[in-house]
Amino acid sequence: MELIQNNRSFEGEQRIYRFDSRYLKTPTKFGIYLPPQALEGHSCPALFYLAGLTCTEETFAIKAHAQRLASQLGLILITPDTSPRGEGVAEGDNWDIGQGAGFYINATQEPWAEHYQMESFIVDELYALVTEEFVIHSGRIGIFGHSMGGHGALTLAFKYPEKFKSVSAFAPICAPSQCPWGDKAFSNYLGENREEWLKHDATALVQEKGALFNDILIDQGFSDQFYSQLNPALFQQACDTVNQPLTLREHQGYDHGYYFIQSFVDDHLQFHAVQLNP
Structure with a gap:
């Protein structure tokens, strides 16, 4: 690790490291924010943040403005890249497949399976x-994310x-099994068996696994240009069916980008700090 x-x-x-991944079969980078408590040697809770399409290990660190409150709360923030990268790694024909668009799943189809x-890699x-x-602190780790990374956070948490x-x-x-982004990614990475897709679909997973968390926090903007792809109401319905507590907050005027994330990131850090308290 370098x-x-x-x-x-x-x-x-705020650090960036590079190492050779045995799962991705290529060098990869990840970011980590170490608050002052960690630098002093104190064991700290940690959050994995999974970024969205086209992002890298630096995107959240640069754009979300989360370090101030993470410092105060003593939270370590871990930010992996969104896909394998480099020569020999398969690339897609558009921005929403291939490098920068790993969807936080294990691909089973060629040419993706070798690296994706x-x-x-994450878990x-x-x-x-x-x-x-x-x-x-190994017993105090949470996960959150944005867009494709929000899909990743929800699915990995339930798995x-x-x-x-x-x-x-x-x-x-x-x-994702009910929107164009998911159709494209899952058909490429997993093939055409839609039963396999449901293993990576948050709405299906919560129905299968039942209530696992004291609460889940989701923030969504009503002016999100991708709202039709996101389907928060379907996830709400699934949570209601199994009595999984969900705090779904929908905000007028907010879009899909990092100004939206900046506006509510403090709430998410405080949410996790409470959930991760012993």
């Missing part, structure tokens, strides 16, 4: 690496509740 960037931020450090193993490889290398104790999302793709 440290390639380190910047002081609110008495903590993002689910295992096995990166999870183990950061808990071993940094002062993370691996033993790893993630809290979950939230900004404008998540709540039912």
Whole structure:
């Protein structure tokens, strides 16, 4: 693991590391914000943040303005890239498939299967690496994300509740098996068997797994240009069916971008801080 960037931020450090991933079979980068408490050697709760389409390991760190409150709350923030990258890694014919669009699943179809193993990369490889290398309290880890990453956060939380104790999302793709983004990604990565798609669909997963969390926080803008792809109402209905508490907040005037995330990121950090308290 190689440290390639380190910047002081609110008495903590925003870092970027690079390492050779055995799952992605290519070098990859991830970001991590270490609050001052972590730099002093104190064990801290941590949050994985999964970014959306076209983003990188730096996008949230630069645009979300989360470090100030993370510093105060003593939260470690972990930001993986959104896909494998590099020469020899399959590329799509558009921005919503291929590099920058890994969808946080394990691809089973060619040419994607060799490198696009993002689910295992996150929950096995990166999870183990950061808990071993940094002062993370292993029983106090949450996950959140945006758009494609919101889909990833919700699905991975319901698949691996033993790893993630809290979950939230900004404008998540709540039912990818029922929208064009999901149709494109899942048919490419997983093939045409729609039963396989449901294993990576948050709305289907909550119906299958039942209530697993004390609460889930989702923020959604009504002026989101991708609203028709996101289907928060379907996820709300699924949560209601199994009595999974959900706080779905919908906001007039907000779109899909990082100004929206900046406006509510403090609420998400505070939400997770409460959920992750022993």
